[in-house]
Each structure stands twice: as structure tokens, then as C-alpha cells.
Amino acid sequence: MENKVIVLCGAPGSGKTTVRKYLTENFAIEPVLTHTTRLKRKGEHDGIDYWFETRETFFKNHYLEYVEYDGNLYGSSYESLERAWQRAPVATIVLDTKGAETYLERIPEKTEVVYLCVTDEKVQRERMEQRGDDADKIQRRLASQEAKRDKHLPDKLVKHVHVIENDDWEETKVKIQTLLQMLGIETTC
Ligand SMILES: Nc1ncnc2c1ncn2[C@@H]1O[C@H](COP(=O)(O)OP(=O)(O)OP(=O)(O)O)[C@@H](O)[C@H]1O
Ligand SMILES: Nc1nc2c(ncn2[C@@H]2O[C@H](COP(=O)(O)O)[C@@H](O)[C@H]2O)c(=O)[nH]1
Numbered sequence: 001m002e003n004k005v006i007v008l009c010g011a012p013g014s015g016k017t018t019v020r021k022y023l024t025e026n027f028a029i030e031p032v033l034t035h036t037t038r039l040k041r042k043g044e045h046d047g048i049d050y051w052f053e054t055r056e057t058f059f060k061n062h063y064l065e066y067v068e069y070d071g072n073l074y075g076s077s078y079e080s081l082e083r084a085w086q087r088a089p090v091a092t093i094v095l096d097t098k099g100a101e102t103y104l105e106r107i108p109e110k111t112e113v114v115y116l117c118v119t120d121e122k123v124q125r126e127r128m129e130q131r132g133d134d135a136d137k138i139q140r141r142l143a144s145q146e147a148k149r150d151k152h153l154p155d156k157l158v159k160h161v162h163v164i165e166n167d168d169w170e171e172t173k174v175k176i177q178t179l180l181q182m183l184g185i186e187t188t189c
Pocket of ligand 1: 010011012013014015016017018019127128130131166167168169170172
């Protein structure tokens, strides 16, 4: 199979990281870790959740794209993407919608974008609280212009994405399996 990358995007707390974990733990799909200058959240580890960088080390990597999101830098390096593709032909990465647009522009034939959403915004906030995020950080994150932008599917992506409503986890898993089958991606490890 030719190399593909499944880009997961959506609003904060919509379930991008959860879906990435599900894809990589249950299918022959490799995670692409991205780089960020944001501080670690509770339970996050360097090399597992992100490559955590300073503003100085961040620019030592070679980026397919990078963005500023809520005051921090985030970037997806060619190094990480190639490392994932050396292990398996299908990789998955968590990006904001701007990053998803860049992937579609730069490597359209290799990119499949999934936009995750949750119907009830209150539920989304509650999930972030349950994850252990501080109330003031949640408030700030949801008020950021990037989070407000990613609450809605941007016009540029409308015709190119697979939208998955992540209200109920059991249903989400079925939707993901159906999507993988449609894309011709092996559904067993
Ligand atoms: N369908 C679901 N039902 C219940 N809880 C869920 C569901 N999907 C995800 N969660 C939980 O919601 C929380 C937020 O999910 P996750 O961290 O995957 O979101 P995210 O989109 O990656 O967020 P962020 O952009 O803020 O990093 C986590 O605690 C996760 O376990
Ligand atoms: N365009 C990019 N977006 C990225 C990258 N890595 C993560 N992200 C997105 O940033 C926000 C915030 O992430 P968080 O972990 O602080 O909640 C979220 O939308 C991620 O999808 C990247 O390399 N490029």
C-alpha cells in the first residue's frame, strides 16, 4: 500500500488524541508525534505525547508545517513523518485545522483528513475537566481564536474531510472502522 497519513483535527476536547490512540493501538497505523513549545499537561511525556521543545530547540527540526496555537508553537517535522512511514504505510497525526489545510495543499494524494466534533459544547468542556486540565487553562484555551476557529469546519476543508461526531465512544469506534474499510486500510493489526 502507498504511504498515507490520517490527519485528525477538531476543536479542543473533541477526541483527537483518543482517536489517535485507538488507531495506533488497534490497527497497523503508526503515530506521528509533533513538536510543541507548550508545557506538559498532567500525565504527558516527552516522546510519547509530543516532542516538547523550547523556542530555541523547536527551530532545529525541519517542518512540513508549523503554527502558533494559543500562544505556543506546534510543528510537524519531516523527520517524524518519515520515521512513522518507515514502520508502516499508514500513519496518523493530530493537527489543528490550519495544519490539515497545509497537508492537503502539500501532499494531497497522501492525506486523509478526519474532523472530529462533539454535539454538546458543555460535554466537550466536561471532558477536558475530567482529563485533569485546570479550569483557568480550559477557559483560556476555549477563548483562544484558534479554538474558536476549529469549533467549526473551515470552508477550505468542507469538501475534503470525513466528519465524525464523537458523542458516544462505542459509536465512534464503529464509524472509524467503517471509514478505514472505505479507505482500504487493513482493519486488523
Ligand atoms: N466519545 C467519548 N466519550 C467520553 N469521553 C471521551 C470521548 N472521546 C474522548 N473522551 C475523553 O475526553 C477527553 C478529551 O479527549 P482528547 O484528549 O482525546 O481530546 P483532544 O481533541 O485531543 O483535545 P485537545 O485538543 O484539547 O488536546 C479525554 O479525557 C478523553 O478520554
Ligand atoms: N498545525 C499543527 N497543529 C498541531 C500540531 N501538533 C498539535 N497540533 C494542534 O494544536 C492544538 C493544540 O494542541 P494541545 O495538545 O495543546 O491541545 C490542537 O488542535 C492540536 O491538534 C502540529 O504539529 N501542527
